[in-house]
Amino acid sequence: MEIYFTKEHEWISVKQxxxxxxxxxxxxxxxxxxxxxxxxxxGTEVKQGETLCEVESVKAASEVYAPVSGKVLxxxxxxxxxxxxxxxxxxxxxxxxxxxxxxxxxxxxLMNREEYEKFISTLS
Amino acid sequence: xxxxxxxxxxxxxxxxSGAKMSPFGGWEMPIxxxxxxxxYNQCRKSAAVFDTCHMGQFKITGxxxxxxIENAVTQSVGTIPVGKSRYGFILxxxxxxxxxxxxxxxxxxxxxxxxNAATFENDxxxxxxxxxxxxxxxxxxxxxxxxxxxxxxxxxLSDILGGEVSLKYFGFSFFDFLGEKTIISRTGYTGELGxxxxxxxxxxxxxxxxxxxDKRVKPAGLGAxxxxxxxxxxxxxxxxxxxxxxxxxxxxxxxxCYDKDFVGREALIKExxxxxxxxxxxxxxxxxRSPRRHYKILRGGNSIGEVTSGSFSPALxxxxxxxxxxxxxxxxxxxxxxxxxxxxxxxxxxxxxxxxGSLKN
Numbered sequence: 001m002e003i004y005f006t007k008e009h010e011w012i013s014v015k016q017x018x019x020x021x022x023x024x025x026x027x028x029x030x031x032x033x034x035x036x037x038x039x040x041x042x043g044t045e046v047k048q049g050e051t052l053c054e055v056e057s058v059k060a061a062s063e064v065y066a067p068v069s070g071k072v073l074x075x076x077x078x079x080x081x082x083x084x085x086x087x088x089x090x091x092x093x094x095x096x097x098x099x100x101x102x103x104x105x106x107x108x109x110l111m112n113r114e115e116y117e118k119f120i121s122t123l124s
Numbered sequence: 125x126x127x128x129x130x131x132x133x134x135x136x137x138x139x140x141s142g143a144k145m146s147p148f149g150g151w152e153m154p155i156x157x158x159x160x161x162x163x164y165n166q167c168r169k170s171a172a173v174f175d176t177c178h179m180g181q182f183k184i185t186g187x188x189x190x191x192x193i194e195n196a197v198t199q200s201v202g203t204i205p206v207g208k209s210r211y212g213f214i215l216x217x218x219x220x221x222x223x224x225x226x227x228x229x230x231x232x233x234x235x236x237x238x239x240n241a242a243t244f245e246n247d248x249x250x251x252x253x254x255x256x257x258x259x260x261x262x263x264x265x266x267x268x269x270x271x272x273x274x275x276x277x278x279x280x281l282s283d284i285l286g287g288e289v290s291l292k293y294f295g296f297s298f299f300d301f302l303g304e305k306t307i308i309s310r311t312g313y314t315g316e317l318g319x320x321x322x323x324x325x326x327x328x329x330x331x332x333x334x335x336x337x338d339k340r341v342k343p344a345g346l347g348a349x350x351x352x353x354x355x356x357x358x359x360x361x362x363x364x365x366x367x368x369x370x371x372x373x374x375x376x377x378x379x380x381c382y383d384k385d386f387v388g389r390e391a392l393i394k395e396x397x398x399x400x401x402x403x404x405x406x407x408x409x410x411x412x413r414s415p416r417r418h419y420k421i422l423r424g425g426n427s428i429g430e431v432t433s434g435s436f437s438p439a440l441x442x443x444x445x446x447x448x449x450x451x452x453x454x455x456x457x458x459x460x461x462x463x464x465x466x467x468x469x470x471x472x473x474x475x476x477x478x479x480x481g482s483l484k485n
Contacts, residue, residue, distance in 0.1 A: 032156065032159065032160055032347070033159055033160050033161040033162075035161075035412055035414060035436035036411070036412040036413050036414070036436070038413075056412075056413060056414060056436070058160045058161065058347060058351070058414075058435065058436060059160075059347070080412075081441075083412070084161070087159075
C-alpha cells in the first residue's frame, strides 16, 4: 500500500486500483474541530483537483479536492454523525472516501510522505 | 509592538499555553488552547476560565438620581439594590444600541459599569456627555477581569477563597483574594454557574495561575465562548446588536425601563406605534451545517432577512443562529438559510437553545 499527499493537504492510500482519501494532520490542525462533512454520492466521478467533498469546522467551510481522477465507491458513513473522528484519527478511522482510480499516472503529480513533510515545513 | 493590537496582562500566559491567537476588537486574544469543542465541553461539564481583561469598566459616583445616569441608560439604576447588578443598554437618539452593559450597585452613591472591549472608548465619551461633570471615571486600565464559568465554579472558587461563596444570581460582593479586596460577581456569558473576578491588572497573572492551579479548571478562548453564549441566545454586540438595532427589534425590552426618561425612549415608543423595521429570530438548522453571519434567511425562495450570529451547537448537534427578519415573518416556523450556494432548512424556535445549564444552581 502506497500513500501520497497533495499540496491541498489531502492524502490517498492506494491498493491496486482503489484509493482511500482523507485529509492530513496539518489540515486538521488548521481547520480545528470538524462539525460537518458533506459526503459525495456513490458513483460520483471527479477529475484530479476537482472538489470531492466539503468539510466544515467551527471556524469555516473548506473543500476537499480529489487527489486523482476517480469514481466514488464508498464513503465513511460514520462521519455523518461523528465528523470529529477526522480530528482524532485523520489518517486512519477518519478516512472520507474510497474511490476507483481512473488514471494511475496522475499519482506521479503527488508527493510522498517525505516530500509532503518538507512541503509543510515551508508553510507558516 | 509590531501588530498594533492591544494585549491583556495575560498575553504571556496564553502564549506559554500554546493558544491560537487572533485579533478581536483591537486586541490580540486567545481563540482556543486545546480546541474549541474541548473547551466548550470543559465549561459545560466542569469549569473553564476566560481572559476578559480587555473589557471596559467605568466608575460612576454621586447622587444616582441626579448625576445623569438614569437618563443615559435603559435600565432603572436607582432601584438596583446595593450588592446587585443589572443588564441594560446605552442607546442613541434613534433607539439604536451604542453598547450593552451591566451596572453594579457598589453603594448608595457608587456604581461600576462594565462594557464591551471594542466599544468602551466611544461609550465613555457618550456617557461623559450625558452625565454631570466629574461623575464618571474610566477605570478600564485599572481592572483586569477573569471569568470562571462551569458547574464546578462555585466549589472551586470557594476552595480558592477558603470560604463558601454564596452569591445570588447577578449579585456581587467584595472578597479577600490574593491579599486584596476584590469584587466577584455571579454573572457571566455562558449559561453555566459562574463568576466574574475583577482583579487589578497587576494581579491578573497571579489570579489566572491561582485559578488554574485547581486541576478542575482549564483555560478557554473566544471560540468556545462564542458557542457557549450563542447556545443561550445571548447577543454579541457588533453582531446581534448595533447602532441600527433597537432593543425592541432585538426582543430585549425586558431590559428597558419606560418609567423614566432616557436617551432613545421616544424613538422606541414611536417604533412600537408605527411598526418595527425588523424582528429578531432564533433558529436551528435541520443539518449539522452551521449558519454563519450574513447568510440570507429565505422563505418561499425570497430573502426575508439575514443571519447575525451562527455556529454549530454541540448540545443540539446541529447549526444554530440568530438573525433579523421583516416583522411579518416573525411567526413563521420553517425557513431556509442560504450562503448563496447551499440552502439549509431551518426552524424558528424559542430561546434558549440550551436548557440544561447550571446557571441558576
